[in-house]
Amino acid sequence: MRIRNGLIVLISTALLAACSPEQKQTISVSGSSTIAPLMADIGKRFEERHPGIRVNVQSGGTSRGIQDVRSGLANIGMVSRALKPEEKDLLAYYIAEDGIALIVHDSNPLKDISSQQVVDLYTGQLGDWQALGGQSGSVVKVHKAEGRSTLELFLQYFKLDNGAVRPDLVIGDNQQGIKSVAGNPQAIGYVSIGSAEYEAHQGVPIKLLALDGHAASTATLLDGSYPLSRDLNLVVFGEPDANTQALLAFAQSREVADLVQQHAFVPAPQR
C-alpha cells in the first residue's frame, strides 16, 4: 500500500517537474528519412561545437520536409533529390551524393547488366534468368513505391513509365529492398549504393551489379564514373537566421566528411 502511494507521489513530482520548457536556441530539421540519420550525427557534432544551441532532427519524408519548411515548423528541410521546378521558392544546399545500384542475390552468377536488359526485365519482356545467362528460374523484380526519389531517378535514367513496369514486389525503404533480395535467390532490385556496399561487406548475401560496364561502388561514385547518382540536399525557405546558416555551412564542410562516409554516402565535392 505504502509502496504504491510512494510510487504515485514520485511519478507525479517527476511529471510536474518536467513541465517547464527549457530556454535554449533550437534549430529544427525535418524531412527525408534517408538523410535523417546522417543529419542527426551532424547535428550532434554541431551541438558539441556550439553549446547552447540544439539541433532537433525529425524524420517524416521529403514531402514533409518541404511542407514543414514552407510552413515554418522547421528551419531546414532534408530533400533526397534535386529540387523540382515548382520548388524554386526554396534554396538548396548540396551536402552529399548517393547512387543507385542494381543488386541480386549472392548465389546469382550474373555480374553485370546492361540498361536494355534492365528495361526488358522490369517491363516483363524478359522473365527468366536463363535469358541473362543464369540458371532457369523466373525473375522476381523488386521495385520501389511511388513518390520515392530513388524510383524517380530509376525511371528517369532508364526512360521507363511507371505504368509499364510489372513488379513482383514493391518495397519502401532501402533496407527492406536489401532484405527482400537477400531472402530470395531469384530476386533483383535497386537500392542506394552505399547501403548495399555496406551490407554486402557485413556478409549479407547480396551483390552489386555493374551497369553498362561501370562497376557500382562508392569509389566509382566519387570519381564520377558510375552514372546513376542523386543529390542529397538541405533546403531553406526565405532568409535563414545566423544559427541556421552556421549549421548549413558546417554540414557542407570537410569537418563532417567522415560522418557522410560512415553513413555510406559520398561527400559533396567542394563546389
Place this chain on the structure above:
Amino acid sequence: MSRLEHWRGLALALLALLVALAPLSLLLTVFGDGVALLDWAFLSGTPEQAGRSGGIGPIILSTAAVLLLCLAIAVPLGLGTALFLVEQLRPDGRLNLGLQWALDGLGAVPSVVFGLFGHRVFVVELGWGYSLLAGGCTLACMVLPLFIRGCEQALRDCPHSYRQAAAGLAISRFGYLRRILLPFAAPGIAAALVLSAGRALAETAVLLFTAGYVMRWPESVFDSGRTLAVHIYDLAMNVSGGSPASAATALVLLGFALLIQLLAWRLGRRPAAFAR
C-alpha cells in the same frame, strides 16, 4: 480418461506447439542477433553513429515518459468510461450499444492515421511541437478502446449479489464502487493496463509523427524524444548495419514489457476478503 480424450489432448497439444513455433522462432532470432550487445553501457549510454553503436539510455527514458503520460491520461478516462458503461447504462440500451460501436471504430483507426491526427492536433494546432506530451496524448487516444473493453469485462464479472448486499447495508453507490467493486475488479483492470501498456510500447508510426526522432536525453515533457519502437524501426529499416543494435533494443523492449507485467501483477492483487 478415455482413449479418444487422450488423442484429443495430443492433437490440441500439437496445434499449440505449431502455434508457438512462430513466436519462439521470432524470439530466438531477436535474441541471437541482439544479445551480444546487451550490457550496462548499452542501457545507459547515448547513441553514437545514428544508433549503430553506443547505447540507448535517453531512448529508454523517453519511452518511460511517454508511457507514463499515456497511462496517466488513459487510465482515469478509460476507467471512468467503463464505470459509466457498466453502472449507468442498461446493457442493451441504445446509448450503450452506440458507445460500444464508437469504441470499436476507434480501435479500427489505422496507426498511421492516429499519427497524422496526433501531429495535426497536438503538434501543430496546440503548438506543442514534436514532444513527449504530444506522443503520450495520442497514444492515450489509441489505447483507450482496449483499456475500456478490459475494464468493462472486469467490472461486469463482479457478482450481482455483492451489489445487492451493499444496497441492503445502505452503502452509497460511490462507497460500493470504492470498497467493493474496484478492489474486486483490480486484477482485471491491472490485466487491461498491461495489455494497453504493451500496445502503447509497440507503436511506431504514431510516435514518429508526434514525439519525434530526436535521440537526446529529454529534459521536459515538451522535448522531442524517440521511443524504443521508433529506434528499432529506424535502425532496421533506415540505417545500414543497424540490425544488431535493432535486435538488442527489441530485447530491451521485451524486458520492459515483462517488467510492466510483473508490476501490474503485484499492484492488482485482489484483497484476500474476496477469495472464492
Place this chain on the structure above:
Amino acid sequence: MSSSTPLFLRHSADRLLRAASLLCALAAAVILLLILLFLTQASWPLLQSPGDLLGAVWQPSKGLYGLQAMLGASLLSSLLALVLAVPCGLLVSIWLIFYAPATVARAYTGLVGLMASIPSVVYGLWGLVVLVPLLNAWVAPGASLLAAGIVLALMILPLLMVQADALLRESARRHLPAALCLGVSRWAAIRRVLLPALWPRLWPSILLQLGRALGETMAVLMVAGNVVQWPGSIFDPVRTLTANIALEMSYASGPHLQALYLSGWLLLVLALLLMGLARLFGSRT
C-alpha cells in the same frame, strides 16, 4: 445523512460520480468524431468526386487513384487473419485450461503474454527475413496475402487468447459441473455447452481484433508484397490501404496526399459499418 457520515455512505457523491463518468464516456466519443472530422477535411476535394476512386489502377503520377484493389486486400488479409486466429486461439485456450499440465500451461501463458508486447515492427522484420523466404521456397514470391494473414493472425492471437481464457474459465465455472453431472463427456460439454455460452461475449473481442487487423500498418507493409492488384490466389502479393498510406505518405502532396487521407477515411467508415452490422447480427445469435 449528516456531514459526519463517511464519504462512502453518502449519496451526494453518487451524483458527482455519475457526472464524472459521463464526461469520460463523452470524451471517448468526441475523440472518434474529431478523427473523422480531421480525415474528412483532409480529403475533402477528392471526396466530392468519388468516382475517380472506384477504379482498380493506382498510379498517382498519372492522377489515377483507384482504391478498389487495396480495399479488397485490406479486407481479405484481415478476414484471413481472423479465420486463422479465432479457431487456433480457442482450441489452444481449451488445451491450456483442460488438457495441459499446470507448469506447461503457465509457461505457455507467459509466452502468450510476451507475444502481446512484441512491436509490430519486430513481427514485420521476422516476417520479412524468416517467413517470406520460407513461403518463397513453397510458392514464389513469398511476400503475399498469406504472409500478411499469418503475421496479422500472430498479432491478434494473444489478445484473443487472453479474452477466450477468461471467458472459458468463467463459463466452465458456471456450466461445467452441471453438464458433467448429467453424464456428458468433457469434450462434448466444452463443445456443446461452454463454447455456445461464451460466444456472445467473445464476439466483441473478435470485432476489436478485426479492427486491429484492418488498421495494422507496419507488419503488413513488410510482408505483403505491396503490389496493387486483386490477388488471384493467397500466394499473390497485395497492398493494403494502410501499407499504402505508410509507403507513400512521406512523399505525397496535393491530390495524391488527399487520396491517401481518403483511403484512411474509407477504411474507418468501412470498419464502422462492418462492426455495426456484426454487432447487430451478433447480438441475435
